[in-house]
Amino acid sequence: MVIVEVxxxxxxxxxxxxxxxxxxxETVVFTLALQVEITLQDVNDNPPVFPNDILDVTIEENVxxxxxxxxxxxxxADQGPNALVTYTIISGADESFRxxxxxxxxIATKKLDRERRSKYSLLVRADDGKQSSDMRxxxxxQDINDHTPKFSRSTYSFDIPEDMAPGSIVAAILASDxxxxxxxxxxxxxxxxxxxxxxxxxPVTGVFNVxxxxxxxxxxxxILTARAxxxxxxxxxxxxxxxxxDVNDNPPxFNTTAYSTSVSExxxxxxxxxxxxxxxxxxxxxxxxxxxxxxxxxxxxxxxxKEGVLQTKKxxxxxxxxxxNLVITVNDLAPAPMTRFTSTAQVSIILLDVNDCSPTFTSxxxxxxxxxxxxxxxxxxAKAVDADSGPxxxxxxxxxxxxxxxxxxGTVDGDVxxxxxxxxxxxSNYTLTVVATDKGEPSLSSTMxxxxxxxDVNDNTPSFSQNIYDxxxxxxxxxxxxxxxxxxxxxxxxxxxxxxxxVSAGNANSDFRIDSVTGVISVAKQLDREVRSSYSLVVQAAxxxxxxxxxxxxxxxxLLDVNDCSPxxxxxxxxxxxxENLESLPKNILQVVARDDDQGAHxxxxxxxxxxxxxxxFSLSSSGQLSLTxxxxxxxxxxxVLLVTATDSGTTAVWKLATNxxxx
Numbered sequence: 001m002v003i004v005e006v007x008x009x010x011x012x013x014x015x016x017x018x019x020x021x022x023x024x025x026e027t028v029v030f031t032l033a034l035q036v037e038i039t040l041q042d043v044n045d046n047p048p049v050f051p052n053d054i055l056d057v058t059i060e061e062n063v064x065x066x067x068x069x070x071x072x073x074x075x076x077a078d079q080g081p082n083a084l085v086t087y088t089i090i091s092g093a094d095e096s097f098r099x100x101x102x103x104x105x106x107i108a109t110k111k112l113d114r115e116r117r118s119k120y121s122l123l124v125r126a127d128d129g130k131q132s133s134d135m136r137x138x139x140x141x142q143d144i145n146d147h148t149p150k151f152s153r154s155t156y157s158f159d160i161p162e163d164m165a166p167g168s169i170v171a172a173i174l175a176s177d178x179x180x181x182x183x184x185x186x187x188x189x190x191x192x193x194x195x196x197x198x199x200x201x202x203p204v205t206g207v208f209n210v211x212x213x214x215x216x217x218x219x220x221x222x223i224l225t226a227r228a229x230x231x232x233x234x235x236x237x238x239x240x241x242x243x244x245x246d247v248n249d250n251p252p253x254f255n256t257t258a259y260s261t262s263v264s265e266x267x268x269x270x271x272x273x274x275x276x277x278x279x280x281x282x283x284x285x286x287x288x289x290x291x292x293x294x295x296x297x298x299x300x301x302x303x304x305x306k307e308g309v310l311q312t313k314k315x316x317x318x319x320x321x322x323x324x325n326l327v328i329t330v331n332d333l334a335p336a337p338m339t340r341f342t343s344t345a346q347v348s349i350i351l352l353d354v355n356d357c358s359p360t361f362t363s364x365x366x367x368x369x370x371x372x373x374x375x376x377x378x379x380x381x382a383k384a385v386d387a388d389s390g391p392x393x394x395x396x397x398x399x400x401x402x403x404x405x406x407x408x409x410g411t412v413d414g415d416v417x418x419x420x421x422x423x424x425x426x427x428s429n430y431t432l433t434v435v436a437t438d439k440g441e442p443s444l445s446s447t448m449x450x451x452x453x454x455x456d457v458n459d460n461t462p463s464f465s466q467n468i469y470d471x472x473x474x475x476x477x478x479x480x481x482x483x484x485x486x487x488x489x490x491x492x493x494x495x496x497x498x499x500x501x502x503v504s505a506g507n508a509n510s511d512f513r514i515d516s517v518t519g520v521i522s523v524a525k526q527l528d529r530e531v532r533s534s535y536s537l538v539v540q541a542a543x544x545x546x547x548x549x550x551x552x553x554x555x556x557x558x559l560l561d562v563n564d565c566s567p568x569x570x571x572x573x574x575x576x577x578x579x580e581n582l583e584s585l586p587k588n589i590l591q592v593v594a595r596d597d598d599q600g601a602h603x604x605x606x607x608x609x610x611x612x613x614x615x616x617x618f619s620l621s622s623s624g625q626l627s628l629t630x631x632x633x634x635x636x637x638x639x640x641v642l643l644v645t646a647t648d649s650g651t652t653a654v655w656k657l658a659t660n661x662x663x664x
Contacts, residue, residue: 042081047131048074050124053583058140061114068216074126074133083126090123090134097122097139106137114141115178145183145232149175156226157241158208161338162216170199171208173240175228182231190226191237192416199242201226208240216244240444248286251341254663262350265318276308276329276345288333294344295383296326304328310347318351321389325349355392355440359384361448363414371424379407380450382414384436387437392440400447401433404437407452409434417452424454425491449541456493458545475529475559483512486519486553488541495544503540504552512537521555529559530597561599564651574644576626580634586619591625594646603647611643618642 051073059069078084086101094117098109104126122137129339151173157173177184187203199222200209222242229235255277263273278286291304292486303313310328326349331342364384373379386393397414401499405643406420407430424510430452437445438504465487473483490497501519512535514526536559542548569592576590596603607624609615614637617630626644 042079044130046077048076048085048126050135054136057139061141064111067108069106092122108456143180146179147232149186149228151179151238151445156241159243162214173206177230185231185426193224250281252280254278254332260348265351268355270446273310285333294327294329318588324645344519353389357448357509358386358444359386359395364428371422378415380416382434386438394439398435401440458496460491461549462488462541462551464491469555472558476562482522498544504540506536534558563602565597567594567646587626592624604652
């Protein structure tokens with residue numbers, strides 16, 4: 001909206017309001033009766049614009065803090081405050097650059113170092129307060145020759161054997177320059193130290209070659225100065241030392257090639273045994289000697305010092321090894337890669353015995369004896385050996401302990417004899433302490449416990465815990481039910497004491513079975529007291545010896561009655577002829593009888609009338625006595641049919657049985 005002010009008359013102001021596009025024109029002239037001048041006011045509708053979206057800049061690395069690199073400029077088509085632009089770095093400065101927000105000057109904030117970082121990518125923003133635009137500024141840091149070549153070491157030292165062939169590579173040095181391009185290219189040279197040109201330095205690789213034969217006896221070392229220079233003219237030097245090494249060309253020689261000695265086996269570790277000697281005509285390390293035990297001592301019982309003194313390292317044992325034949329080597333200490341020369345000598349060592357070994361038993365610690373073994377039988381032979389020699393190795397035997405009444409031992413042969421009878425059931429094993437003593441001075445002894453296991457003989461018969469077992473069971477006991485367990489024991493051992501049970505009599509129908517191992521008797525078939533009311537089983541216990549021994553017991557089993565039988569009328573159906581018009585009523589006319597095969601209350605019966613076509617004329621006592629209670633008239637009814645029921649008195653079950661009774 002543009003406000004137009006028109007001056008018409010002095011002191012009179014006319015106002016129009018209209019919309020204009022200031023971008024098209026800033027002055028609008030209205031033609032009225034008067035000439036009017038209109039000024040358009042700016043609005044912020046244009047962003048600042050950089051000349052380029054991406055700008056690449058190269059600067060040298062030696063610029064420091066505060067150095068102005070360039071001025072960035074963005075233009076804004078607006079006017080006045082809307083055209084004021086501020087500059088900021090959005091990203092990528094790495095604290096190495098800043099920008100003046102008003103002038104757009106790009107300034108280094110610290111000294112740049114191409115070797116640390118060679119490229120930066122800054123995102124710069126121009127902002128007029130409302131609108132903004134960004135530009136990518138890529139800065140490449142250009143190298144300057146600000147580094148001198150640097151050797152990998154402060155000094156170099158190389159060892160060269162005197163027999164190194166001319167032309168051989170003997171050493172190499174290395175220098176590096178952190179600059180780039182020509183400024184980082186390094187060349188090598190030697191200064192005036194090598195007047196006779198014994199060494200040649202490759203200017204590109206830094207490799208040294210020897211140019212002529214070396215002689216340790218004429219000159220033992222060389223000191224050279226090497227120079228490294230980059231393409232920009234900067235250089236550094238380093239000291240290079242070459243040490244000529246002696247070549248080993250003389251072998252060591254022993255004073256004699258064979259040594260021998262004898263020592264006691266009780267010699268403590270660290271004791272000296274013998275000294276061997278050798279000499280070498282060379283110099284330095286080539287003449288220094290090292291002695292070693294090359295063979296003959298696999299368990300490392302000996303060591304040899306650098307002076308050639310052979311010493312004990314471990315405790316010696318003549319019983320393990322009585323003689324040593326050592327091969328001793330001596331070599332010079334010429335450093336690699338030179339060949340070391342070696343010579344050998346033989347040392348023979350004989351160990352003298354001392355009584356330091358107790359007898360050692362070789363016989364087993366357990367033996368087995370039948371309990372019926374006759375007296376004076378050799379039941380065991382103790383055997384011990386002594387690793388010593390001579391009298392120190394002679395062994396005698398004795399027994400100690402409480403069983404002298406049963407066993408004795410031969411002093412020389414170690415035979416253990418039975419001197420008393422054995423009974424395994426009384427004592428099943430004996431532990432004898434056998435003592436073996438050598439004849440050394442002083443003597444040494446050792447003991448061994450020998451266990452004499454007495455083997456069982458089947459000399460005991462199984463025995464039942466009782467001779468007669470009495471039990472009662474109900475006749476309806478289910479098949480498979482355990483009813484009793486019999487017990488028997490046998491004092492013997494092993495199979496002689498293992499008992500197997502069986503039924504040998506009284507079980508002809510196999511109504512019962514017995515577990516052969518546990519002795520448990522169980523029902524094998526359905527029982528019936530009415531068929532068989534009792535059993536008398538003969539149970540047998542037999543051991544498993546080669547000639548089995550047997551014991552027997554009786555198991556009496558009584559079957560208890562259960563109410564499992566129903567009453568049965570013996571004469572059913574009944575037929576009775578009764579006269580009509582009888583007097584003297586009531587009159588007994590019939591006794592009914594039923595049978596029940598159960599016992600006791602289960603077989604006690606009672607009777608009752610349970611039906612018929614005219615039972616009112618009759619009565620029936622509980623004992624089965626049928627009586628006429630009313631006069632009968634054949635013309636009115638010629639036949640009567642009554643139903644009589646017999647009932648037992650069982651407590652667990654009640655059985656009823658009915659029968660027809662016909663009256664004529």
